[in-house]
Amino acid sequence: MEKGPECRFCKTPLHHTMVDLGMSPLCESFLVAEQMNRMEPFYPLRVYVCENCLLVQLEEYVSPEAIFNEYAYFSSFSDSWLQHAKQYTESMIERFGIGKDCFVVELASNDGYLLQYFVKKGIPVLGIEPAANVAQSAVEKGVPTLVRFFGEKLASEMRGGGQSADLVIGNNVLAQVPDLNDFMKGMAILLKPQGVITMEFPHLMKLVEENQYDTIYHEHFSYFSLVAVEKIFAYHGLTIFDVDELPTHGGSLRIYACHQDGGARTVGNRVTALKTREADAGLTRMEYYLSFGEKVKETKRKLLEYLIQVKREGKTICGYGAPGKGNTLLNYCGIRTDFIDYTVDRNPYKHGRFTPGTHIPIYPVDKIRETRPDYLLILPWNLKDEIIKQMSFIRTWGGRFIVPIPEVKIY
Numbered sequence: 582m583e584k585g586p587e588c589r590f591c592k593t594p595l596h597h598t599m600v601d602l603g604m605s606p607l608c609e610s611f612l613v614a615e616q617m618n619r620m621e622p623f624y625p626l627r628v629y630v631c632e633n634c635l636l637v638q639l640e641e642y643v644s645p646e647a648i649f650n651e652y653a654y655f656s657s658f659s660d661s662w663l664q665h666a667k668q669y670t671e672s673m674i675e676r677f678g679i680g681k682d683c684f685v686v687e688l689a690s691n692d693g694y695l696l697q698y699f700v701k702k703g704i705p706v707l708g709i710e711p712a713a714n715v716a717q718s719a720v721e722k723g724v725p726t727l728v729r730f731f732g733e734k735l736a737s738e739m740r741g742g743g744q745s746a747d748l749v750i751g752n753n754v755l756a757q758v759p760d761l762n763d764f765m766k767g768m769a770i771l772l773k774p775q776g777v778i779t780m781e782f783p784h785l786m787k788l789v790e791e792n793q794y795d796t797i798y799h800e801h802f803s804y805f806s807l808v809a810v811e812k813i814f815a816y817h818g819l820t821i822f823d824v825d826e827l828p829t830h831g832g833s834l835r836i837y838a839c840h841q842d843g844g845a846r847t848v849g850n851r852v853t854a855l856k857t858r859e860a861d862a863g864l865t866r867m868e869y870y871l872s873f874g875e876k877v878k879e880t881k882r883k884l885l886e887y888l889i890q891v892k893r894e895g896k897t898i899c900g901y902g903a904p905g906k907g908n909t910l911l912n913y914c915g916i917r918t919d920f921i922d923y924t925v926d927r928n929p930y931k932h933g934r935f936t937p938g939t940h941i942p943i944y945p946v947d948k949i950r951e952t953r954p955d956y957l958l959i960l961p962w963n964l965k966d967e968i969i970k971q972m973s974f975i976r977t978w979g980g981r982f983i984v985p986i987p988e989v990k991i992y
């Protein structure tokens with residue numbers, strides 16, 4: 582008998598499905614015209630929950646090398662995300678005294694969207710980023726960047742070369758790490774005795790509360806609650822001493838960690854309070870996870886119901902954005918050019934390409950002015966306020982916005 586999947590943290594066999602989104606292509610594999618008549622690989626998008634440690638996770642169907650060597654996501658195309666990065670930099674400099682004699686390392690540093698603000702203050706940095714195309718863009722901004730995957734091996738090499746970090750940053754990377762324990766070991770090696778790790782990741786409690794099933798995709802191997810992530814850090818000798826709740830990506834956590842023997846840091850009230858809230862919401866019990874699948878199905882039915890009604894009225898719908906999460910939603914709900922004529926994106930890499938699986942063409946944003954659609958379906962719903970403001974000109978011809986998550990809503 583073939584061996585079933587096991588938990589990427591505690592190695593317990595995985596028996597419980599939290600939600601099954603069917604078969605889906607890799608969400609960043611945008612197609613060029615010549616690929617449209619070819620076979621396209623689809624992989625299961627089934628989320629498990631570990632009955633032992635309650636880590637929510639996908640099986641690793643595709644190697645990270647296949648996913649991340651050329652990546653279409655450039656962080657710097659979102660104004661609000663850049664603003665977030667700048668504020669973060671200022672707050673770290675102030676709170677932890679990060680200065681010119683410090684060394685800051687960001688894991689999965691993307692196009693240098695964040696480290697550029699440390700560079701401007703004269704603080705030594707290193708970005709580590711496996712996708713060569715985005716790393717190149719960081720180097721052009723003056724952010725030194727190593728094109729490598731991070732783990733125990735690279736951390737030991739750096740340490741051997743005399744490099745260790747006062748601040749290790751990982752934003753939206755922990756979810757994307759297939760070998761979680763290797764990555765955690767690497768961080769513990771790289772971090773100076775008194776150093777601080779900060780990591781941001783979408784909060785599982787928000788994902789469940791607000792039906793954010795579209796944030797589930799093959800590139801996100803794990804989905805974290807504070808209770809689960811605390812166990813993982815503790816196993817690797819690290820203490821989470823503070824946590825911020827952030828509005829980014831539909832609700833994220835920023836955790837602050839240090840070595841368990843890392844001096845005078847005490848665990849703050851916010852950590853205890855959030856753990857209590859998670860327990861009260863049910864995150865420490867299996868039933869919480871097992872009831873999510875039905876909620877997701879109902880969200881799909883309601884969205885399709887609305888889109889069908891709009892199309893029957895003879896109206897036109899276009900998409901706004903072609904984010905990874907959009908592709909999970911489009912594939913799971915079966916929304917193709919039968920509902921959406923096209924979508925637009927600010928990222929020129931995607932122009933002239935097609936969404937994976939659903940083959941919706943992607944144009945520059947100007948296309949909206951030319952074709953004057955009746956509805957704009959906002960796929961990056963986490964940026965909906967910014968997008969509704971930027972695109973408010975569609976109201977001059979009576980255009981309206983559809984936001985699909987947490988439930989279909991018209992603006």
Ligand SMILES: [Zn+2]
Nearest residue numbers: 588591631634
């Ligand atoms: Zn486990």
